[in-house]
Amino acid sequence: MLKRFLIPTLMLLFWALPISAQSVSVATVERKPFSYLEDGAPTGFSIELMELIAEDLGYPFEISYFDSFADMLGSVEASSSDVAIANISITASREQVMDFSHPIFESGLQIMVPKGGSTQSPIWTALASKDLLIAIVLAFAMLFGGGMLMWVFERKAQPYFDRPAKEAMFPSFWWALNLVVNGGFEERVPRSFFGRIFAVLLVLSSLFIVSVFVARITAVMTVEAINENITSVNDLYGREVGTIEGSTAASFLGNRDIAFVGKPDLDSLKAGFAAEEFDAVVFDAPVLAFYAKNSGEGIATLTGPVFLRENYGIAMPSGSTLKEPINQSLLKLRENGEYDRLRRKWFGSLN
Numbered sequence: 001m002l003k004r005f006l007i008p009t010l011m012l013l014f015w016a017l018p019i020s021a022q023s024v025s026v027a028t029v030e031r032k033p034f035s036y037l038e039d040g041a042p043t044g045f046s047i048e049l050m051e052l053i054a055e056d057l058g059y060p061f062e063i064s065y066f067d068s069f070a071d072m073l074g075s076v077e078a079s080s081s082d083v084a085i086a087n088i089s090i091t092a093s094r095e096q097v098m099d100f101s102h103p104i105f106e107s108g109l110q111i112m113v114p115k116g117g118s119t120q121s122p123i124w125t126a127l128a129s130k131d132l133l134i135a136i137v138l139a140f141a142m143l144f145g146g147g148m149l150m151w152v153f154e155r156k157a158q159p160y161f162d163r164p165a166k167e168a169m170f171p172s173f174w175w176a177l178n179l180v181v182n183g184g185f186e187e188r189v190p191r192s193f194f195g196r197i198f199a200v201l202l203v204l205s206s207l208f209i210v211s212v213f214v215a216r217i218t219a220v221m222t223v224e225a226i227n228e229n230i231t232s233v234n235d236l237y238g239r240e241v242g243t244i245e246g247s248t249a250a251s252f253l254g255n256r257d258i259a260f261v262g263k264p265d266l267d268s269l270k271a272g273f274a275a276e277e278f279d280a281v282v283f284d285a286p287v288l289a290f291y292a293k294n295s296g297e298g299i300a301t302l303t304g305p306v307f308l309r310e311n312y313g314i315a316m317p318s319g320s321t322l323k324e325p326i327n328q329s330l331l332k333l334r335e336n337g338e339y340d341r342l343r344r345k346w347f348g349s350l351n
Helices: 002-021 045-057 069-077 122-127 130-154 165-182 193-227 248-255 266-274 285-295 323-335 338-347
Strands: 024-028 036-038 041-043 061-065 098-100 105-114 241-244 261-263 280-284 300-312 315-317
Touching: 024 045, 024 069, 041 045, 045 061, 045 323, 045 338, 069 098, 069 315, 105 248, 105 285, 130 165, 130 193, 241 248, 241 266, 248 280, 248 300, 261 266, 266 280, 280 285, 285 300, 323 338
Parallel strands: 024 061, 241 261, 241 280
Antiparallel strands: 036 041, 098 315, 105 280, 105 300
């Protein structure tokens, strides 16, 4: 009986020794709303959670901000930092080189697009597209050229074409337009030898010309209608997609063979999005939601459901003696309601 009491007591004392001996070094990066600097002071959901844990365990801690996620996690892997906290996804590859606490936040990936980018009618977008304008210009050029060539052949053969070139431009164009659209023309039948040959060629090719032109318009409008809307991962193929290199979002996109541009940090990713470098951004849902709501200046909106559900955790060096005390503190904070209070403060009502 005494042995069963002493063993847990000694283990708790052993875990507490490194805590009380010196302050714990906490590595983090700026990732709103989880960790960032406000008026020079660290704040955010993860930072306040770390403060609650430290208060519960009774040990001081020092926060160090790193320039990138890789540097932050590298400091933990090298044991130069005791813990790392932000929006750190618990993954199998990271678990191989470091330890993680119990999950501190359930998240996932989501897609962010320019606000209003999918509200414009695809019909109007198609009408203003470069391909459609080129098709229309080519069609008018063909009709005008065909009409003027018929004027050359027929100007001495019948009164309709018997006029100066400037005056014959529209009548000749109108004659060619009616011929192509109707597939024939009962009045003003060509009388010259070359005019009749040319008219037969126009009649035979009119069906082909109209079919190609209609097909071109339909294709452009269909493509514009499809490309204008991004509502799921499948809509990202062939689009300009941005994320942060080395993130779980980058791994997901790479595994799905979706081409993307990887930015080194969140600030450069947001800057690229604001500069309209991307059609869409894929990253952690709560981070994008915070940006769209508070920092997007009305230029961003989230689309589609959250996918690739993942959990955030507190990272520690492998075999860290802080793991068990931190896990116990997290359980206590959930049981006494402090965790729920903190989450509601930063993210509203819990789902």
